[in-house]
Amino acid sequence: MNKKVSYIFINFLKFFIIISVLFVVLFLVIQILDDLANFLKGEKVFVFRNYLYTCPLLFVQISPIITILSSMLILSEMIKNYELKVLFISGMKPVYIFSIFLLCGFFASILTFSIKNFVSPVLIKKINDQISNMPVVFTSANYFFYSEKVDGKNFINVEFSEYFEDKKVRTFKAEIAQNYRDTEWIFKNGVLWEFDFKKDLINKEKFDVKNVNIPLSSDMLSVSDVNIESYSFFQLFRIIKKMEKLKLKPVSLISYYHEKISYPFLNFFIIFVIYTFLKKSYKISNIYVFSFSFLFSFFIYFLYILTFTLSKNAKIPPFIGGWIIQFTLLTHFFLQIKKFE
Numbered sequence: 001m002n003k004k005v006s007y008i009f010i011n012f013l014k015f016f017i018i019i020s021v022l023f024v025v026l027f028l029v030i031q032i033l034d035d036l037a038n039f040l041k042g043e044k045v046f047v048f049r050n051y052l053y054t055c056p057l058l059f060v061q062i063s064p065i066i067t068i069l070s071s072m073l074i075l076s077e078m079i080k081n082y083e084l085k086v087l088f089i090s091g092m093k094p095v096y097i098f099s100i101f102l103l104c105g106f107f108a109s110i111l112t113f114s115i116k117n118f119v120s121p122v123l124i125k126k127i128n129d130q131i132s133n134m135p136v137v138f139t140s141a142n143y144f145f146y147s148e149k150v151d152g153k154n155f156i157n158v159e160f161s162e163y164f165e166d167k168k169v170r171t172f173k174a175e176i177a178q179n180y181r182d183t184e185w186i187f188k189n190g191v192l193w194e195f196d197f198k199k200d201l202i203n204k205e206k207f208d209v210k211n212v213n214i215p216l217s218s219d220m221l222s223v224s225d226v227n228i229e230s231y232s233f234f235q236l237f238r239i240i241k242k243m244e245k246l247k248l249k250p251v252s253l254i255s256y257y258h259e260k261i262s263y264p265f266l267n268f269f270i271i272f273v274i275y276t277f278l279k280k281s282y283k284i285s286n287i288y289v290f291s292f293s294f295l296f297s298f299f300i301y302f303l304y305i306l307t308f309t310l311s312k313n314a315k316i317p318p319f320i321g322g323w324i325i326q327f328t329l330l331t332h333f334f335l336q337i338k339k340f341e
Contacts, residue, residue: 065301075278098278117260140246141247153178228256233260275336
């Protein structure tokens with residue numbers, strides 16, 4: 001790494017770390033103050049550890065602001081101290097300097113992707129590691145699954161029905177069901193009914209414990225009931241593949257799957273906007289740096305949430321919902337290059 005690259009990258013890293021800490025602490029305090037009334041009324045128990053567990057996710061959510069602000073501050077300082085002009089006079093092209101900023105954005109994207117998919121899911125699961133009182137419901141053309149609630153690995157008061165191609169039906173009702181391996185389940189204290197194609201009962205069996213093989217896994221069933229942030233990109237990929245084997249297309253999950261990659265990489269693509277400032281190299285005040293960084297990043301965030309929501313609700317394809325903002329920023333960059341040629 002030559003001196004020019006290391007100079008920009010180290011300064012970017014310095015600003016990135018300082019701003020990240022300040023912003024995360026600020027949003028953490030805001031979260032606590034927002035819940036203060038519930039703590040005072042006794043409606044909610046204050047567990048500081050749970051707030052700390054949300055810090056990685058907070059960082060991920062505000063990372064585009066941190067990235068653009070850090071980049072703009074470095075660029076502003078380089079222009080103010082005439083460092084940029086010296087580099088241009090020495091024969092260095094703006095595109096080369098810009099590529100160093102892109103390297104910084106790529107670093108921010110990889111860091112954010114790693115935190116979003118490896119660190120945050122583990123910590124969010126610790127917050128949600130409790131009894132869920134929400135029912136679990138799964139329906140498709142061939143399967144119906146209902147559970148009153150989930151207690152750890154146990155599905156409580158379960159009803160499962162399987163509809164075969166010859167129109168026969170198999171139905172289980174059990175007090176407890178547990179998915180112990182892939183599609184292998186144990187049903188406890190229940191009843192099995194089997195019906196023929198005319199819906200006449202042909203078999204009834206009471207059981208204390210029964211091993212049942214059904215093409216539904218616990219992660220597939222629970223994904224709609226659990227905070228989606230507790231799943232990584234790779235876990236969502238496996239769940240989606242399992243659903244596709246059942247000829248299901250979970251549009252919402254596919255949208256979240258793209259979001260697990262596309263949102264972290266906003267940090268890389270948002271850097272493209274600074275090319276205009278780099279090329280013109282006019283002095284930028286700190287007020288302008290902060291106001292532009294905040295307004296632009298919030299505008300990009302608003303557009304991203306809008307397209308993501310549309311894709312999650314099947315109004316536009318998931319890939320477009322997750323990546324259209326990034327491609328728009330890239331297109332803007334190429335238009336700027338043509339403009340300055």
